[in-house]
Amino acid sequence: MFETIVLFAVAVTAVLFTVSLYWMGRIRRREALFRWASSQGYKLLSYRQPVLSELSPFPVSASKAQQIFHIEVEDRQGSHRSGWVRLGSAWRGLASDVADERWQAA
16 A cells, blocks of 8 residues: 555656656757747747747758747837747757847748
């Protein structure tokens, strides 16, 4: 009986830890995207990360440390643009300020 309780407590702790790490990663990615948009003078209207089957202009070999987003922004003149942005470097990830943009033709 005691072993079952201990096993259950360990399992619940592991699940909570995993979920916490996932949410902290989501928050970090979102903050990096908003920081990039602000530094470029854009207002983010919408953003999302692509699913595995969705094609982006960045190669599949992109580092797992880099984050790719499909975005729609409004610039300082009020023009709307949409495209893709890849944040982070291959080695330092989101700790670097590297960003690659690919805009869709209007």
